[in-house]
Amino acid sequence: MSEDPVPLHFLTADDGLDTAPSDTPLPYEERxxxxxxxxxxPWRVGGAALLLLLASYMLMSTLIIAMAGTLVEALVCLAGAALVIAYALRLLRAGVWVSSRGIRQVGLFTTTTLAWQDVAAVRTAQQPVKWLGTPRTVQGQALLVEPRGREALRTVFTDHNADFLARPDAFDRAADVLEAWAAEHRHPQHP
Structure with missing residues (x-):
C-alpha cells in the first residue's frame, strides 16, 4: 500500500521548472x-533539523522537570524550547522571495522588501563572499540587487551560503530566475 508523502510547502520552491512549457520563462500562475x-x-535544512532535535530534548526535559521539579523551572525550559523552535523555523524561511510586487530578502531577524520599480539592476558578480555566513571569505559569485537612489541591499545570496554550497547549478538556476523576474516586472509587457 503506497501513500502520497505529505507536502512540506515551506521547504520546497514553487519553481515549476520541471513542468513548465519551454516557451515560458516564468512559469508561475499566481504571481x-x-x-x-x-x-x-541541505546545510540550511540540516541546521534546522538539528535545532528541532535539540528542541525535542528540551521539551522532554520540560516534562521531566515539571514532574520532578518546580513549575517555574519547567516554564523556563519550555520558553527556551519555544525560542529554539522559532529560530529553526525562521532559519528555514530565510532567503529570497519574489512576487509581482517585488523582491523580499528574509533574514533571521530582519526582512527587507523592495518593489520592482525601485530596482535598478539584478546581477551576479565575482567577489569575495562569506563561507556559510561565517567571517571566513572565499572567492565566489554573489547575486546583487541594486536599488534606485537607495543604499544597496546586502548580498542577496552567494554560491557559498547555506542554500548553494557545493550546488553551483542550483545557484545559476536561481540567479537566472531572479534576473528574469526582475526583467519582466521592472519593464512589464502590456498586451
Missing part, C-alpha cells in the same frame, strides 16, 4: 503570491 524561486539547501 501575487510570495515564493522562493529555489529550494533550500
Amino acid at each position: 501575487e503570491r510570495w515564493r522562493r524561486p529555489y529550494r533550500p539547501g
Whole structure:
C-alpha cells in the first residue's frame, strides 16, 4: 500500500521548472503570491533539523522537570524550547522571495522588501563572499540587487551560503530566475 508523502510547502520552491512549457520563462500562475524561486539547501535544512532535535530534548526535559521539579523551572525550559523552535523555523524561511510586487530578502531577524520599480539592476558578480555566513571569505559569485537612489541591499545570496554550497547549478538556476523576474516586472509587457 503506497501513500502520497505529505507536502512540506515551506521547504520546497514553487519553481515549476520541471513542468513548465519551454516557451515560458516564468512559469508561475499566481504571481501575487510570495515564493522562493529555489529550494533550500541541505546545510540550511540540516541546521534546522538539528535545532528541532535539540528542541525535542528540551521539551522532554520540560516534562521531566515539571514532574520532578518546580513549575517555574519547567516554564523556563519550555520558553527556551519555544525560542529554539522559532529560530529553526525562521532559519528555514530565510532567503529570497519574489512576487509581482517585488523582491523580499528574509533574514533571521530582519526582512527587507523592495518593489520592482525601485530596482535598478539584478546581477551576479565575482567577489569575495562569506563561507556559510561565517567571517571566513572565499572567492565566489554573489547575486546583487541594486536599488534606485537607495543604499544597496546586502548580498542577496552567494554560491557559498547555506542554500548553494557545493550546488553551483542550483545557484545559476536561481540567479537566472531572479534576473528574469526582475526583467519582466521592472519593464512589464502590456498586451
